[in-house]
Amino acid sequence: MKSLSLLCKKFLGIVESSVGTGNEFSLDTMALKLGTNRRRIYDIINVLEAVEMIVKQSKNQYSWKGRGELLHTLAKLKAMAADDADLLHWFTGTNSGTGSGGDKENLVPPTVSVARQQGQSSSVMDESSQDSIPDDAVSCDDGPARGGRWDKSLGVLCQKFLMLFLIAPKHELTLDKAGSILMPMKTLQSVALKRR
DNA sequence: CGATCCCGCCATTCT
DNA sequence: AGAATGGCGGGATCG
Structure with a gap:
């Protein structure tokens, strides 16, 4: 119930439903919604950023680009x-x-x-x-x-x-x-x- | 018992 | 200095 893969799936679910393509979200908000600490969010963000599904906007702020460019x-x-x-x-x-x-x-x-x-x-x-x-x-x-x-x-x-x-x-x-x-x-x- | 994986301490790198 | 990042050791769990 705490696997990184499950966390990532939940992350995607939240970001796609309550954030929407092109919009921003904060790292803290996601940590809160996922009921986990910031450290875990960094792991997910790093990977999604690597495949350009997420772009860092500023400290603590990221924008969701969607799976379109994947x-x-x-x-x-x-x-x-x-x-x-x-x-x-x-x-x-x-x-x-x-x-x-x-x-x-x-x-x-x-x-x-x-x-x-x-x-x-x-x-x-x-x-x-x-x-x-x-x-x-x-x-x-x-x-x-x-x-x-x-x-x-x-x-x-x-x-x-x-x-x-x-x-x-x-x-x-x-x-x-x-x-x-x-x-x-x-x-x-x-x-x-x-x-x- | 070895392979995996999660937790979170704490070193780094910004503000 | 304080906050934001994230490397990584070690213990827990899996098969």
């Missing part, structure tokens, strides 16, 4: 994944897990480069042309939809995970394989810097 978002993620040579090689080459055929020896897990941002405000958006939004006021740098902390968050991890799924043969993936690709290799330094 397919487009997935398509963009898939395109980005298909563009990553290392990633493709990782799947086609010999390797642990779903072994298929074989040539070289073990490959070094590629570092999927999704939000390789230098600035901030990111999303899957990248594509090509300078399409829509002709600069203007609050540019992409520090618009209302802040983002300084987007990198290395549950959000990017979520997008990367989806990318793996989207290009995986038969759309199947083992947790071990996903982990080996998504988790950056440890170094003595990183281990030493571990908390405590």
